[in-house]
Amino acid sequence: MTTQLMINGTSYDVALPDDVPLLWVLRDEIGLTGTKFGCGVAACGACTVQIDGEAVRSCQVALADVWGDVTTIEGLGNPGNMAxxxxxxxxxxxxxxxxxxxxxxxxxxxxxxxxxxxxxxxxxxxxxxxxxxxxxxxxxxxxxxxxxxxxxxxx
Known part of the structure; x- marks a missing residue:
């Protein structure tokens, strides 16, 4: 099954199982490595991203449970124009x-x-x-x- 995600304003078609954590989708499938793996149990916050403007721990959000547009650290700004x-x-x-x-x-x-x-x-x-x-x-x-x-x- 393919899931479509909007990440940092770009649409991605992701063909992974529904239970894969968003963190791994971002890092391993999409190649956005600014989001870090810390503890894997949502206790440290290193993997925090935004979904529809809400801060969430991406290690605990399954691919099938992503409810809106995702923003990662790469989507906040760029080297010439930081947030x-x-x-x-x-x-x-x-x-x-x-x-x-x-x-x-x-x-x-x-x-x-x-x-x-x-x-x-x-x-x-x-x-x-x-x-x-x-x-x-x-x-x-x-x-x-x-x-x-x-x-x-x-x-």
Whole structure:
């Protein structure tokens, strides 16, 4: 059976079993390796992508259960025109090892869509479950607040 997916604005026909995790479809079938495998049980957030604007753990979404358009880290921006949240991440030097960062950014992007001016508590609540083994949480918070301000300044 073939499933059609819209990923980062491009349509893909995927001929895989319905129970294959979206993570493996993205990485192995489509070749979008920015989404990382972390734990495989939705506990770390490294594999976070967006489906119809909702942050989800792609390791736990079966191919047959994808309900809308998928956005990965590759779909947020590009090297010549990064998304505001990505630029804030760079400016605040958030990444150390970088492994969790695509999931962190995807989750932070949804947070800013939902709450344009998040409080520290909003950030803590939204980012809970996105683990960073390097402990860059203060930089993550600073980058989110900076991106929120930049977005407000653009309006």
């Amino acid at each position: 505001t949240i990505q630029q804030a991440w760079v400016d605040h030097q958030v990444a150390q090892c970088g492994y969790c960062q695509s999931g962190q950014i995807m989750n932070a992007s949804v947070l800013l869509d939902d709450i344009p001016q998040p409080s520290d508590q909003d950030i803590d609540d939204a980012m809970q479950g996105n683990l960073c083994r390097c402990g860059t949480y203060p930089r993550i918070r600073a980058a989110i607040k900076d991106a929120a301000q930049r977005i407000m300044d653009e309006v």
